[in-house]
Amino acid sequence: MKLGITFSMALLLITGFGSFDAHASRWEVRQEIREGIREVNREKREAAREVLNCKTRHCVRREIREGHREVAREKREARREIKRAIRNNRHHGHHHHNSDRNDFVTGALIGGAIVGTAVAIANND
Numbered sequence: 001m002k003l004g005i006t007f008s009m010a011l012l013l014i015t016g017f018g019s020f021d022a023h024a025s026r027w028e029v030r031q032e033i034r035e036g037i038r039e040v041n042r043e044k045r046e047a048a049r050e051v052l053n054c055k056t057r058h059c060v061r062r063e064i065r066e067g068h069r070e071v072a073r074e075k076r077e078a079r080r081e082i083k084r085a086i087r088n089n090r091h092h093g094h095h096h097h098n099s100d101r102n103d104f105v106t107g108a109l110i111g112g113a114i115v116g117t118a119v120a121i122a123n124n125d
Helices: 002-053 057-091 097-124
Strands: none
Touching: 002 057
């Protein structure tokens, strides 16, 4: 029973080490998405406020056109930032072919040490 618990804890630790970087990169992408949504909504509120302040039809048309232009600009900028965050996170740390091999060896060594420690603890009890 203790051996099964020890192995399951070791397995959780090993998988947790590998996925930490992936979670961080996803967080950055989600942060960019939230920021883009916030900026687009701010532009929409600003455009609505400008339209309400207009007195003539010509002014309303001009402000609606300007509002559409500003919202479209913010959407383009948000898409660019999101794509940049995805691209940076996809290529982060993978510039050399040896880095993947080194990461695997390092992970295998750490995993072996964790499993070895878990077995030693299980055998002591």
